[in-house]
Amino acid sequence: MPNRLAQARAEAKWTKSRLIHELRRAARSTALPTDESLKRRIAVWENQDGAVSDFYRDLLCAAYRRSAVELGIADVPALPPPTPALDDALPVAFTRLDPGVVALLRDHTQSIRLLDRRLGGALTFKQTVAHVEQIDGLLRHALPSAHREAAADELGQAAALAGWQALDSGDVREAWRLHELATAAARESGQAAGLAYATAQQGYVLLDAGQADDAHALITRARAQAATAVPSVLLAWLHAAEGESLAALGRRDGALRALDAAADLLPTDAQDDSLPYVMLGADHLARWRGHCLARLGDGDAIGDLMSALNAMGEGQYGRAEVGLRVDLALAFAARGDVGDSQAHARRAAELAGRTGSVRQRRRIAQLLAA
Template sequence: MLSRLAQARADRGWKKARLLHELRAAAGRRGETLPKDESLGRRVAIWENQGGAVGGFYSDLLCEVYGRSAIELGLTEPVLPRSPDPVVPDEGTMPHFSRLDASLVGLLRGQTQNIRLLDRRLGGAAIFRQARAHVDNVEQIVRYALPGDIRDEAAAELSQAAALAGWQALDMGNLDEAWRLHETAVSAARESGDGSALAYARAQQAYVLLDGDRPADAQALIASAGRSHAPIPPSLRAWLYAAEGEASAALGDRDAAIRALDAADALLPDQVDASLPYLMLDDGHLARWRGHCLARLGEESAIAELSAALAKMGEGNYGRAEVSLRVDLALAFTARSDIAEARKQAQLASELAGQTGSARQRRRIAGLLGL
């Protein structure tokens, strides 16, 4: 029977050489170097086959490359809580309520935005632990805050933080964690009364279904999110149409995909809506989205859309988005039978995916060209 660490590599379909490559990339992102392959390979064999102890540094690297916790990889055992001594409850004891005010909500909002900006540059693997801890902190504050407008604002911030962490978990290939974090986002948005945040969290959750190869369910979830009775700003409505177009493309329904993307383009405002900081959508991003759908449908016309989107995006500004765009370019060049250019784009995407720790995009690359 495989150890949990060996099973994680088997689940990825990686040879040992691929694992060593990923470990080196993760160490490089931390400014560290690893021993030669022969020495490192022996360590991996001991860890996987003999249950050898894994130090904290290597444990962190393994968690990053596999997108799993140390407990899930068998690197540490869960700490079981000691049974508390029986106590007689004091019926007069009140819980410790959060000291919640507008300035604290502003600080939480600023922390979410900082994590969001780091995520766009570095990718989910580098920032996920911080994002997850932030979600837990905001959730604790909200749960022990007295009802009122300030609590509602904090709940709206919890929704944004949880949706962001959920997207990072999805990028790392952890679909279960991604689903649970989006459930937190949905519940918090519903409590806050923010219809836009609720629609966004529900629609983004559909990407867990898309990655789980359930495009019909994803399309239905996005459609239901768009039927919100609350007013939805035009920029978010455009985003919902674009997401619906992607689900339609995954189903192979070209006409429905193009209709949805055209509707998104018609609704997209000239100015970015500053009230929706979690929404990253302008004409450049929408061009990338259209190109992605066309590439998924196997159409050569995707090349022009994606090339224009790459020029507007600017290399290095959006790490994870650029990986996805280059994978789509590789798909489009493959459809045109330009294998040399397809491999070039796939290789660039592979290098970027290693820097951002995107297991999601690495799977697409491997499936595309067998890298």
């Protein structure tokens, strides 16, 4: 399939000279060939669908603020082969799950999760959905057993991840469908933690749909039902999610109380191997608090957000950094610091182009237009 570089330049309304300027800026201290040489390269890329090297692919992504997949200069990563799961001793219509199959599913979910945290959903969404469909297909024909329940837990986790990716891409309808699948799988698994997490995360679909009251009710119910049946790190996560829903409603005091409750519950060692889908340490909670304050238009968010950004490390977590920088842009704007606000918004836009986050692009567009 031809690349979309000519289309991208046309949409940006750039001349070749403007593109060359942006490429040089993206290259920073790295020397590039002469303008004439670069113009010839651009002509080959755009008119002859010429191959783009890894070096220039990164520069083009930075210049256009889009991912290589969006520009048509990289393929979507190939899916791994299906996991063999059928027992030949049974009729083909049935599946006998075992610990080995469940472990393979779990490992694959974790691999996708780690890629998603670094690269965002644009490069991994199709792979995640294929994984969800694979587990769902296995469960539909699986004989009852404890291994089936364990596989259902994996389905719930994978579907919740895919649902979040769909939400990040701006597809609210698909995000809701996948979260419905996640909560149904969690109920079958009998895992209170998985059900509470998927249910509360589904509240974010309602937040993006503009139904903050319904979102708050759903998240609060998930937290109340979890009560003491889940590890403290997840309970802290649920309180923080409730705080964000309150911030969306403009209820500052309630939001801060919920975030304080989350901080009180957060254990010193917040890593729980039984909850690979929960990332919540002190730095993450500071980012969450800063996000809520920024959402409330409170300039005090800056301290928490800068602390979280320094702890995160630039470029380590693509989608998380985009959201954090958008929050910083909002917080600086609330304080009247237009320069810093615009700087963080532009950096967020660059990262959002790489991760393919439609959700964050909408927030950035509103900021840059202000």
